[in-house]
Amino acid sequence: MNNIDLTKVRPYGDTLDDGMMQFSFTLPVPCGPQAMEAAKVLLLGQGFENPAVTAMEDMKGTTYFVAYARCPKAVNFSEIYVPTVDFPVFEMEEVNELIAKELGRKVTVIGGCTGSDAHTVGIDAIMNMKGFHGHYGLERYSGIRAINLGAQVPNETMVARAIQEGADAILVSQVVTQKNAHVNNLTNLIEILEAEGLRQKVIAVIGGPRISHEFATELGFDAGFGPHSYAEDVASFVVQELIRRKKN
């Protein structure tokens, strides 16, 4: 868009720079005029202006609000920096060709949901033949041997299978992120890899709806893939990283 000062960006309701934002929340108080006022005061206290409660619903003991308010603050968009996995993404066939040309052998990738996590939607989308949203999974890649261990794989099992299969990369999916269970679990996997002397040999990648590349690298992984990542993103990264390591 033209005429936007990227050093001062505000929420956009129906007029540029109006700062309008939408809220929905619950207060543990009975529904009534006092609750309505409390909701407004709460928003004012956060620095929002002109709060308007458009819906107040009695949830039998608690009260649910839908509210709108103006945000007076702005964000300097030009200064925002997000670390991402920086590499070109190839199509499936290109990945296969790259593997054939540069590595001359099949790449073995082992994946699963580790620890107590039983939600396999993510790892299945990346690994299963069918893939997701028209993006084929790694099982479909002729240059890749994909082994999906499924749900609730203990870290020890994951590493043992990686050794047994001679895996080039480990893909860990973490969907459940409540109470930070995933942090301990992921850290533990890195520790086991290090103890086995594999950390430098195997590419370790995590993915999940609340995973970012920054978070992944902080925990000692090589890459992290968040929402809207598909098999070709993961395959492109793994293959290029393997080629880079081979050359070094």
Add this chain to the structure above:
Amino acid sequence: MHLPIDPSLIERSRLLAERIARPVLSQIKLQSTVSIERAVLRLLGVDGVDRDGIPWPNRVVDYLLENGMLERGAAYWLGQVVLDQNCSAQLAASEIVRGSLSRIKEKPLAEIREWGDVRAAERLSFLRQNREKRSEKRETLGLGQKPWKYLIVATGNIYEDIPQAVAAARQGADIIAVIRTTGQSLLDYVPYGPTTEGMGGTYATGENFHLMRQALDEVGAELGRYIRLVNYASGLCMPEITVLAAQNGLDMLLNDALYGILFRDINIRRTLTDQHFSRLLCASFGITINTGEDNYLTTADAVEEGHTVLASQFINERFALEAGMKPELMGLGHAFEIDPNREDGLLDEIAMAQLVRQVFPDAPLKYMPPTKHINGNVFRAYAQNTLFNLVSAMTHQDIHLLGMLTEAIHTPFLSDRYLGLLNADYLFKTARHLGEELEVKEGGRIALRAEEVLSAATSMLEEVEQAGLFEAIAAGRFAAICRKSDEGKGKDGVFLKSENYFNPFSDQLEGREKVINQATFAAKK
């Protein structure tokens, strides 16, 4: 609304399901599992934990297993000690662990059998009386109008679950499910007492069941509406959880071996054996089971693999019938999981929901909301849930899980549940008799889709029957997941029964008249 479907395909599918189940059942009947034996001990009155927090039923079964004595059945050995020392079952359990069996003179099986049969009859009749009392309560209080609105609580802390469940009931929920903590399905014991530290759910324990039941009975009395309570009996402790559910007045249990095999990598032989005993108990105590076919569509595509849901329902129905369950207790599962980007996806959903309704007219169908294609945009999710609610109302589903607009983001907020109920109430009211007013166009999209799913399910059952159930599962025919029959969790807990094996409960429950009445299956016209 009525789909013009071929009744001979339904009949054929049922016949195939029976043939698929038969060889599995004859194998199951030769074996027992550690969890069945622990359930028997619980039924006989062994409960509680030792100083290290290990449940007494586990202590006894582990002892018998280590000493090569388990194949005669835990009841046999417990009976030896009870009769020798004239003590309670609980005391006998600690005596066994202390090695008392080696010091007593073994009585003949006939004597043990006499004791066990009387004791089992007493226990079963006591639990059936509880069930009668609960049925009366259900009748006097009355139930909500169908579809029954099913809500989950999952705080991890039973004392937080209770106020949330009570609030949900006050807002209109008919059924409350307490989600189990992540990973409990793979524990080979049942934790004890009230618990406050679960992850994404609360431990299923007898005491937690009791506390929640009490709270829901109280709020039900206040509201003049019976609130049903659900928990999970899938996983390694299926039979024991069923006993605890019966003891504490639960109305429904998620109970599906195929689910455990595919999604929890539980050994096939273990969990099908567990399931059979568990379903014998459910049949006896009037506990409605919920099956997990809906989950297939979270990994496989709902359009391409819709028929696997129906095929699996036929198999689940057969296993339930073989355990003496009536169709009225079979909450067969299916789901609204078609990609919202698909043109006419709603028509396919209507076809599937109505097909399942017509094939299983007496089963209290469990209909699951969209989860796979929920993407964090809560507004789109709310729209998807609205269509789900519409289809449920139109096709007369029974157990209706409420869609959460924050699915895949976090465990539901209080307001998510409230909005979910608001949406369902709106649709159930505004479209109450829609299904009765509509006719399905012959040769139209809905009719053709239903036909396609049914004939694909029948073909799949033909293949499964040819290959055998275990081989079909190993080949990834269900949910696109492969599981081999000699692998999986809990496989070491299965054992062959000796000729002198004794289990007074399965003896009495298997003897019950099986409700296998083809007449009840005739699809309602």
